[in-house]
Amino acid sequence: AQSVTQLGSHVSVSEGALVLLRCNYSSSVPPYLFWYVQYPNQGLQLLLKYTSAATLVKGINGFEAEFKKSETSFHLTKPSAHMSDAAEYFCAVSEGRQGGKLIFGQGTELSVKP
Amino acid sequence: ETGVTQSPTHLIKTRGQQVTLRCSSQSGHNTVSWYQQALGQGPQFIFQYYREEENGRGNFPPRFSGLQFPNYSSELNVNALELDDSALYLCASSPPDGINYGYTFGSGTRLTVV
Numbered sequence: 001a002q003s004v005t006q007l008g009s010h011v012s013v014s015e016g017a018l019v020l021l022r023c024n025y026s027s028s029v030p031p032y033l034f035w036y037v038q039y040p041n042q043g044l045q046l047l048l049k050y051t052s053a054a055t056l057v058k059g060i061n062g063f064e065a066e067f068k069k070s071e072t073s074f075h076l077t078k079p080s081a082h083m084s085d086a087a088e089y090f091c092a093v094s095e096g097r098q099g100g101k102l103i104f105g106q107g108t109e110l111s112v113k114p
Numbered sequence: 115e116t117g118v119t120q121s122p123t124h125l126i127k128t129r130g131q132q133v134t135l136r137c138s139s140q141s142g143h144n145t146v147s148w149y150q151q152a153l154g155q156g157p158q159f160i161f162q163y164y165r166e167e168e169n170g171r172g173n174f175p176p177r178f179s180g181l182q183f184p185n186y187s188s189e190l191n192v193n194a195l196e197l198d199d200s201a202l203y204l205c206a207s208s209p210p211d212g213i214n215y216g217y218t219f220g221s222g223t224r225l226t227v228v
Contacts, residue, residue, distance in 0.1 A: 044204065046218070102159065
């Protein structure tokens, strides 16, 4: 069965600092991986996705993630944090090629200090 | 293009009652999935509908049921509400090739069971 582990339920960085949110997955088949962001009292917004093309994926708002099969990881990074990046971030893996369910991690809350 | 819209945004129900939540998928999307997000948790897959038929179900009891209509909009029905059903319910839509597209989420319905 597929699963996702997000290391660190809460990450705090200073404005302008590097953002690193960790995600490890477990999958018996080639995974499709996603990062979503959730602002308070809102739904989920897709940041980026890995669908077996380039291993370095660039998303919106300056975020990117690198798929590392040997480490079963898909960590999310941003070179310089902005106050508006403060939100909850979810990593997810898809169970099948034809849509199917997304399996989410528990989420990481990102705080950005001025 | 319009995104995914959900209604109502909030509602309060009494334990034992029944509730219906509604979702209008994004234009051109024929697949709809429903997720339950308890406070402080990642979303959990309830079920998915494709061409008006259930196409995958998560670990939820039969009192959670759904419908998809010819215009691809969808309903989530929950019978015999329990206190633990209090959560944010998210709807996501996708085109047939959802895995390569990603999934568009609505803003959710916040259900409180008292």
